[in-house]
Amino acid sequence: MVHAAQPAAGATRAVVLRLEDLALPPRYLTVPSHLPVSHLLRSLPLPSSSSFYLTSDGRPLAPSSPVASLPPSASIQLRLRALRGGGGDGGSTCAESRDCYLSMYLAKKPDKADPNEARLSRFTCCALSGEPLAAPAVADRLGNLFNKEALVEALLHKRLPKALSHIRGLKDMIPIHLHPKPDAADDEVRFQCPVTGFEFNGKSQFLVLRECGHVLSVKALKEVKTSACLVCHKEFDEADKMPINGTEEEVAVLRKKMEEERGKLKEKKDKKLANGLSGNKHAAAAVADAEKLENVKKGDTAAAKRFKAADHAPAYANKAVYASIFTSSKKSDFKETYSCRSLPLGRN
Template sequence: MYLAKKPDKADPNEARLSRFTCCALSGAPLAAPAVVDRLGNLFNKEALVEALIHKRLPKALSHIRGLKDMIPIHLHPKPNAADQEVRFQCPVTGFEFNGKSQFLALRGCGHVLSVKALKEVKSSSCLVCHKEFDEADKMPINGTEEEVEVLRQRMEEERGKLKEKKDKKLANGLSGSKHAVAAVADAEKLENGKKGEAAPAKRFKAADHAPAHANKKVYASIFTSSNKSDFRETYSCRSLPLGRN
């Protein structure tokens, strides 16, 4: 009578059904527009965008960093499914989107098809819109642990390639900017050098500074010997050349 009561176990069928009919974040019924992340989880786009804006994503969904990690999907509605719990199905086989059958989302076009449909109709194009796709474009929805691990590795590889591409582009941009900066610096140095060069000294001319009413030639002769002559001046007086007295 004193034994602790065992917690009720969740019904695996209910858990599986909830994963395919409800948003993995809000728990609300899945409705358009719907998206799937890179690991195959289903979301209502509005709920996921709001959580990203307000930074309220749980740790389990930390791999979702932005809109690029959301892949829009197109779910095919069931006829007269308004009052039914399962409201979507495969557009080819008619299998219900309830988790009992495996489904794939094509990353290129976003259409959701059952695995059985893609196996029976072997084609490299979507069976709904006929858009070409590769094997890597097939994304399991709510896949097994092994499938999720493969998707996680693919996601990390894609992010690594994208980061490497960005780093390379940034390095090329910096290299170009360094050359541009160096060219501008050289031009500035050249300009500053020209500005810093001493201007040629202007030769002093006494005639340019003569008084207003003075004879410029006479005024200049006070400071320099402006008139050339064949007479040689004496040591004692320049005004009495030899031969004049």
């Protein structure tokens, strides 16, 4: 029987230990040949929960293998095993606690806007500039509120955002009258309903009467059955009631109404242009031009008849002599000779 040669006492072996999975630089070690390969890992900061294995030239290497079994200047690779149960892809193993998921999804996200704060801002701030709402204030045809100065400036400089493209000019602004709340100089909510006293903070529904511009709560008009404004007593129709910062359904109805009004206005303008220019002066001129054109078509060419001086000669005058005053001499009266060339008027 042939026995493997035992390593000589004091023999050493140079080993390169590669640690890419641990994000560490390789280590160049010189260790006694009689020690096992696992001895190379004693000085490494390996967590107790990690699972690893060793390879040499791409082949698995048992930790108990002696260093002497490695080829000279051997290279050993440390590999970490993926965690079992999820395939190493971060998937669920069905063993996690459900409480952690509930805590994660039920926790309030810091970047999510508070709906109460958003509603309050719509009733207390300008929808364009974000500044506190103050007189003079206006509303567009969809029920949004603005400071008039900020809106006019944006229209002049053409800086309206795309969301407000339905505002084309001053005709699309409805001046509104907000009733101030007593002793509300330092409060965020500074207006209220003049009838019920409800604060203008979005918790109650408000509307504006387009005829007079007064802002009232919906409950005030429900309690008092009238067709006149409760502030200025001006008559209004049901169509004059416009919700302020209404729901999506209310805004859709207002948008449809706005488009219908614009369509009727455009149809009226087109009809006016089709009927011709307005005004008696322009109408008379158009009739005169039409009559003149009709006379020309009928053959009335008296105005365009060529002028002949002989036809207008006085009774005691010779027609030929009278005509010579207005016309040039006859070309037959001039003859060219060797010494001069006659150039009658109108020849050249």
